[in-house]
Amino acid sequence: MEQILETNNKERHVSNADGEAGLRRSGTLKKNIQYIIKNPMLYVLMAPALILTIIFKYIPMYGVIIAFKDFSYRKGILGSEWVGFDHFVKFINSPNFEVLLMNTLKLSFFGLILGFPVPILMALMLNQVRRAGVKKNIQLFLYAPYFISVVVVVGMIFIFLSPTGLINQIITYFTGKPIMFMSDPEYFRSIYILSGIWQAAGWSSIIYVAALAGVDPEQHNAATIDGANLLQRIWHIDLPTIKPVMAIVFILAAGGIMAVGFEKAFLMQTALNLPTSEIIATYVYKVGLKAGDYSFSAAIGLFETFVNIIMLVLVNYIVKRLNENQGLY
Amino acid sequence: MYFKPTRFDKFVLTINYTLLFLAVLIVVFPLLYVVLGSFMEPTALLNKGISFDPSDYHIEGYKMILTNEAMTRGFINAVFYSVSFTLIQVVVCVCAGYPLSIDNFVGRKFFMTIFLITMFFGGGLIPTFLLVKSLGMLDTVWALILPGAVSVWNIIIARTFFKGIPKELNEAAKVDGASEFRIFYQIIVPLSKPIIFVFALWAFVGQWNAFFDAMIYLDDKKLYPLQLVLRSILIQNQVDPSNMVDIQAMNELKRLSEIMKYASIVISSLPLIIMYPFFQKYFEKGVLVGSLK
Numbered sequence: 001m002e003q004i005l006e007t008n009n010k011e012r013h014v015s016n017a018d019g020e021a022g023l024r025r026s027g028t029l030k031k032n033i034q035y036i037i038k039n040p041m042l043y044v045l046m047a048p049a050l051i052l053t054i055i056f057k058y059i060p061m062y063g064v065i066i067a068f069k070d071f072s073y074r075k076g077i078l079g080s081e082w083v084g085f086d087h088f089v090k091f092i093n094s095p096n097f098e099v100l101l102m103n104t105l106k107l108s109f110f111g112l113i114l115g116f117p118v119p120i121l122m123a124l125m126l127n128q129v130r131r132a133g134v135k136k137n138i139q140l141f142l143y144a145p146y147f148i149s150v151v152v153v154v155g156m157i158f159i160f161l162s163p164t165g166l167i168n169q170i171i172t173y174f175t176g177k178p179i180m181f182m183s184d185p186e187y188f189r190s191i192y193i194l195s196g197i198w199q200a201a202g203w204s205s206i207i208y209v210a211a212l213a214g215v216d217p218e219q220h221n222a223a224t225i226d227g228a229n230l231l232q233r234i235w236h237i238d239l240p241t242i243k244p245v246m247a248i249v250f251i252l253a254a255g256g257i258m259a260v261g262f263e264k265a266f267l268m269q270t271a272l273n274l275p276t277s278e279i280i281a282t283y284v285y286k287v288g289l290k291a292g293d294y295s296f297s298a299a300i301g302l303f304e305t306f307v308n309i310i311m312l313v314l315v316n317y318i319v320k321r322l323n324e325n326q327g328l329y
Numbered sequence: 330m331y332f333k334p335t336r337f338d339k340f341v342l343t344i345n346y347t348l349l350f351l352a353v354l355i356v357v358f359p360l361l362y363v364v365l366g367s368f369m370e371p372t373a374l375l376n377k378g379i380s381f382d383p384s385d386y387h388i389e390g391y392k393m394i395l396t397n398e399a400m401t402r403g404f405i406n407a408v409f410y411s412v413s414f415t416l417i418q419v420v421v422c423v424c425a426g427y428p429l430s431i432d433n434f435v436g437r438k439f440f441m442t443i444f445l446i447t448m449f450f451g452g453g454l455i456p457t458f459l460l461v462k463s464l465g466m467l468d469t470v471w472a473l474i475l476p477g478a479v480s481v482w483n484i485i486i487a488r489t490f491f492k493g494i495p496k497e498l499n500e501a502a503k504v505d506g507a508s509e510f511r512i513f514y515q516i517i518v519p520l521s522k523p524i525i526f527v528f529a530l531w532a533f534v535g536q537w538n539a540f541f542d543a544m545i546y547l548d549d550k551k552l553y554p555l556q557l558v559l560r561s562i563l564i565q566n567q568v569d570p571s572n573m574v575d576i577q578a579m580n581e582l583k584r585l586s587e588i589m590k591y592a593s594i595v596i597s598s599l600p601l602i603i604m605y606p607f608f609q610k611y612f613e614k615g616v617l618v619g620s621l622k
Contacts, residue, residue, distance in 0.1 A: 032435045041510035042428040046440060049425035049479045053447060056476040060452025060460050077459075122352065128345050140609065141353045144360065147601050149538030151556045152594050155563030156359060159366075159590060166362070202356065230338040263541050267564055281454075288455045289545055301453035309449070 067299035080295075087299035096283070104279040104304075107265070111193045112253050118201040120246065123208030124234055139209070142202025154267040157195055158182060183272035192268060192277075196261070207249065211242045247323050254315035280304050367391070367591035371584065390592030393585065400593065402551065403558035407537055408600075410554050414474045415532040419525055421478050426487025427513050444481045461546060472546035473536070473554075483528050490524045491517060534601060555597050562586070562593050 036043065062077075067087060069080040091097060122142065129135040145153075160166050161181035168178035181187045215238060223233045262281035269277045280300060288297025334342065366374050373385040394400045428434045429441055452460075457476060466472040494517065502512045518525075540556035547553060566586065 035433070035435045039434075039509050041508060041513075042431070042434060045424040045510070045513065046428050048421045049484065050440065050443070052421065052475060052479045053444060056457070056460070056479070057447040057451065060456035061450060062452075063456030063459060064452050066456065066459075125345050125349050128342060129349070138349055138353055140606075141357055144605070145356055147534055147538075147605065148598065149540070149556055149559075151538075151540050151559045151563065152597060155559065155590065155594060156363060158564060159363070160359065198356065198359075202352075229335065230341045266541075267560070284454055285545075289458060294455050294459065298453060298455040301455060305450070305453065 064298060064302055066295050067302045069295060071295040071298075083295075087296045088303060090296065091300050091303065096278075099275070100278060100280050100283055103276055104281075107189055107192060107279060110189060111196060112250075114193055115197050115201070115204075116250060116253065118197050119204035120208055120242065122201060122205040123212055123242070124238055126205065126209055127212045127238060128230075128234075139202070139206075142205070144202075145199045146203035148199065150261070150263045150267060153195060153199055154264060157191060157268065161191065180272075182268070182270050185273045185276040188268065188273045188276045192265065196264070204249075207245060208242050211245045212238055215241050243323070247319050251312065251316050251319055254311055363591055363594050367588075367595045371587045371591075389585075390588040391596070393589050394592050394596055397589075399550070399553070399558045399561075400555070400596070403553050403555035404596070406552060407555035410470060410473055410543075411533045411536040411600075413470065414478070414536040415529050417474055417478050418480060418483070418532040419528045422480055422483035422528060423487050423518070423521065423525060424513075425479075426484045427491055427517055429484065430488045430491035431509075444479075444484055447479075448481050458545060467546055468549050468552060470552075473539075473542050476542070477535075480528075480532075483531075487521070487524060487528075490521060494520055530604065533604070537600060559593055559597055563590055 066077055066080065068082060068084060069077070070083050071077065071080045075081075126135060126138065129138065162168065163178045163180060167181075172178050179187070181191060219237050220233055223237060228236070262279070262285070265277055265279050266282050266285065269282065281304065284297050284301050284304070287293050287300070362374075367390050368386050368388065370385055370387070425444075429437055431437070451457075461467065461472050461476065466475070498516055499512055502516055507515070538556060540554070540560055543552075543554050543557050544560075547557075
């Protein structure tokens with residue numbers, strides 16, 4: 001026991017200064033085994049999470065190999081025949097490929113470009129609200145939509161945008177005829193992105209609001225004495241403070257560029273808006289689970305993951321370059 | 330120190346407040362409209378807007394929902410799924426976070442890597458579905474609960490939180506002869522109420538709002554959670570006529586389904602509305618802890 005306490009102390013000093021260095025020195029195999037025997041309960045605590053992760057995360061990762069096989073239930077994953085990259089080639093050569101890829105990329109690209117600045121603006125504006133009580137209440141309202149389910153949000157979209165819904169009543173009043181929002185492919189992206197901003201912008205601002213709370217008021221005072229106006233202070237003091245947070249949020253968002261909110265796109269699909277609303281994820285679902293073409297569908301899913309990883313690395317590289325080496329990793 | 334704002338600054342602040350007010354209005358209006366719509370004749374709402382005539386108000390929509398078997402069963406199912414999911418996820422993540430927070434825990438880095446990898450790589454929809462199917466979990470609660478029970482994010486947050494607990498507490502207990510496990514449940518867990526609340530909030534809300542897993546894993550309509558029932562009412566426009574009495578005209582059916590939409594949205598959001606102020610004070614705390622590392 002004393003020994004453990006001692007190493008504990010020693011390591012704390014090290015780990016305070018430099019994260020993982022303590023572990024590297026933590027001694028021999030014998031010591032480790034002793035530790036495990038002495039503290040079996042710690043491993044019991046770990047066990048549920050570990051077992052669940054291995055079953056539900058790692059086995060499916062292994063299952064991905066069906067993307068390179070012709071999977072059939074009868075033969076099982078191991079017994080099915082290898083077909084190499086056939087499914088990928090088939091997907092890339094299919095007439096759907098270009099449309100699906102462009103739909104996915106456009107939806108997430110415009111979603112990112114339009115959705116990224118809104119929470120930052122909101123946080124900067126909220127930060128100027130001096131009375132804490134008022135600020136809290138505004139935040140309470142702005143966060144609320146985030147807690148509404150996708151089904152309800154899409155349900156509300158259908159209610160408001162239906163040919164006889166509120167928006168169309170107004171449009172009809174001015175132009176004389178309603179717009180078929182949900183059955184016209186032209187509107188799908190705008191509706192998807194704007195409703196996304198409506199739902200999440202408030203909540204996404206929370207991280208910037210927190211970062212802005214760290215700004216030293218003295219800085220603002222000093223700038224005021226030097227004659228800086230409010231906009232100048234926001235631009236030169238507040239904005240640089242949240243720049244590192246912006247970089248991280250942006251990189252993570254770009255890394256998920258292919259992982260468009262599948263559920264919402266799926267729910268917003270109508271037979272008529274498919275030309276723009278069919279994205280890779282919804283296609284995977286239809287081909288795989290509805291049509292039962294497991295291997296082909298798994299290959300498309302893998303393709304999606306692959307593009308995501310490339311995007312993450314690429315955007316991280318670019319942001320690092322632009323942002324004085326402050327990337328995600 | 331306080332500086333009197335200059336005229337320009339005042340002007341900027343005025344614009345600032347105006348924009349914030351607009352933002353709140355844009356966010357609140359649709360929600361308010363739906364709540365009002367649930368108590369009003371849809372046509373009256375569209376033509377008159379907010380009415381002060383009591384005869385425009387009724388609770389027909391709510392009556393219909395309470396007598397609609399699919400809705401009530403969906404509600405009960407959703408409560409059951411959400412509560413059990415919350416319990417399991419919170420326990421699993423808090424338990425795993427503790428050993429990982431101990432500096433000399435043997436294998437810490439290895440376990441952490443195992444968890445972290447799953448944040449960036451995954452098998453995807455189809456292999457996961459095939460696994461759940463081969464485990465015989467289709468049409469069972471387990472399909473909704475177990476695959477998502479481990480939240481790596483939560484484990485990291487828990488770990489960071491535990492690291493912030495003064496080590497002296499830990500050591501004092503050790504000197505008194507307490508085992509690691511005892512330290513965990515008698516010292517660590519009681520101190521961790523804030524993060525446990527935050528985890529519980531997210532788990533409950535997440536499961537309550539989820540529909541996709543239920544859609545692919547459940548065939549039996551009796552097992553459907555509320556969101557799937559809502560989907561058929563709100564988006565697929567399927568209102569089961571057998572649940573309504575005396576419907577002759579199609580128009581009446583349409584009117585009723587319209588009324589029901591608004592009311593069902595409100596009913597389905599009730600648990601969240603009740604929880605919202607209660608958990609409010611933990612919002613920022615949770616995100617703050619999470620953004621630390």
